[in-house]
Amino acid sequence: MDTQSTFTVSFYVWNGKKDKQEDVPVYMRVTVNRSRVEISTNRKINLSNWSSSGKAKCIRVK
Numbered sequence: 001m002d003t004q005s006t007f008t009v010s011f012y013v014w015n016g017k018k019d020k021q022e023d024v025p026v027y028m029r030v031t032v033n034r035s036r037v038e039i040s041t042n043r044k045i046n047l048s049n050w051s052s053s054g055k056a057k058c059i060r061v062k
Contacts, residue, residue, distance in 0.1 A: 007032050011041070013050050022047045 008031045013024040023044040030037050 005033055013045065013047070015047070018047065019044075024050070 008029075010029045010031075012027055012029065014027060015024055018024050024047050026041045026043045026045055028039045028041055030039065
């Protein structure tokens, strides 16, 4: 009998913890075989740099 494992990693922001500069914390969700853990990345991103599809927008620095 073959056993199959699943593994996914996704990132999301938590709008409930927005600060005065519109920065929100970024969290990572790791799922292994339907068991999930959510971990803070200890990073923040400005909400305007996060797309509605759940990804960071490309930011060009001059």
